[in-house]
Amino acid sequence: MKLQQLRYLNEVARQDLNITSAADALYTSQPGVSKQIQLFEEEIGLQVFLRNGKRLTGITEPGEQILSLAAKVMHQIDNIKRVGDEFSNIETGTLTIATTHTQARYKLPAVVKAFMTAYPHVKLNIHQGNPSQVAEQVAKGDADVGIATEYISDFENLLCLPCYEWNRCVVVPHGHPLLLDGALTLEKLAAYPLITYDFGYTGGSLVSKTFSEAGVSPNVVLTAIDADVIKTYVTLGLGVGLLANMAYDPERDSNLAMVDVSHLFPNSTTYLGVRKDAFLRGYMYGFIELMAPKFNRKAVNEALKISGTSSL
Amino acid sequence: MKLQQLRYLNEVARQDLNITSAADALYTSQPGVSKQIQLFEEEIGLQVFLRNGKRLTGITEPGEQILSLAAKVMHQIDNIKRVGDEFSNIETGTLTIATTHTQARYKLPAVVKAFMTAYPHVKLNIHQGNPSQVAEQVAKGDADVGIATEYISDFENLLCLPCYEWNRCVVVPHGHPLLLDGALTLEKLAAYPLITYDFGYTGGSLVSKTFSEAGVSPNVVLTAIDADVIKTYVTLGLGVGLLANMAYDPERDSNLAMVDVSHLFPNSTTYLGVRKDAFLRGYMYGFIELMAPKFNRKAVNEALKISGTSSL
């Protein structure tokens, strides 16, 4: 059995059982991939892939398990390489962050700036997606850390660290009747067309839950994943915007008025997630600490130790 | 990076940094191992082993991490092979049990007999050791399951399933004064020379704890890991034997009298341990169920799911 074979298997599974595109992705020849997979299946003594004649049509039951194990092996091989990088090229490498739009746009800039100053030789990638995509990317090892609200703890092999709590505000054009009508309630809010986050995005489901538990039906006329989009439509007079506190900037958004509604909704917690079995580079600990100061290197290791089987 | 290199690294570490004996154990040439380790270190960009000139004298700090990861990789490679075996040669293979003498001698025979009838093509190995050796063998993957009392749950990556509870009895030659003196107490027991298990073995530490909590000092004149040895010395009149209930067989041990002392000591629980990240062959589930009937395949998988990161 060769590592190459496991790598090939993985990539074929990734590429929807298309050997040709797997070969392309691996920068090698297609017959080579085909051959190694045959050799692997011969050595193991069973088929990983179901075939209809020559086409791959599916994955066998044992194949599923083998692919899952192969993915773990490849991940640990990556970890081994990282150990090398960590100890030789101190503080150079890549940090891939998966996060939602809200975090990327309003919370991360300050953190990223501090990070880039502290680790100028680390290349940064930011992947954007909804919370479950964020979690999935981290779980698969496509991202080193994920930052999102809710959902992220669904995956068994992720360690979730609470970073900070936040709440919501309402934005309206200046002179809007809501501004004149005393303290805001869910009922008053529901009287106006509402523009807010997609459910399934940053704290979206918590909002709908709060409304429904209060027996109030909000009139959501438009949803977006993007606070800037929401503000744009509010500016056009299409409705009242409900978004994260941190997404309102008094200077930049001077054409809108803001009303805090923390008293109407429970706080949402933003979590940072890492794979329990990942080898964390020094600068990754650094990033985590910038994001959630109480989680220094020691605290993260402690959390990893408690949570998982990971016996690094 | 090659799997072979990881295998070599592992074996060298196992053989106390002796490349020559590692090569022997791997049935290959010594220069080959030497070369591959050099190539690996070159590729990774750091040394795994500390050298004094040409001798290996230790493991570097990153080396420790790499070796740990390499061990995991090799274990998962074994798992992959097992998947193959499981689905092709149904119910043939090997089951290695690590356990203490008491279990092997008094509890396992019935289970093993049933197992061999159910899975006649599975080869059985029984490794004997003290409870911490048992746990270590399972943790390292040298044994598939471990059976012992206490201690076994110290390892992070072991799943422990409670099998059954048991308690102790006292054995003495017929006509011994203890038999005439009414209900037994710790004090009365302490008045006679005591022969019992090594502390650190089957429930031994629980016995000493019970005595010390009662403020009683037992007069332990001889300890052994082996109930048969204990009984032999009791027969010779050297003292009173304190051993596991199940170790007294009224027929075979007709030359000794037995007094139950369950009321003096708390029950001990015997656990069965498996690695959380092991791929369990069908017959291994079978063995576990024979040993602890409430843990059928489904229950074991459930326990694995709850306990670990293991996302098979």
Next chain:
DNA sequence: CAACGTTACGCTCTTCGTAAAGATG
């Protein structure tokens, strides 16, 4: 000087890429 690790070298087996052939839908 005995035990151990590294270097040197030649052989063999593997792997990889190109080209061609065979299947599938």
Next chain:
DNA sequence: CATCTTTACGAAGAGCGTAACGTTG
């Protein structure tokens, strides 16, 4: 007939074993 996989073959390369050399204690 376009797409995809397998087979065939030759060249390049990697791994292994023997033998010789260099070090360590």
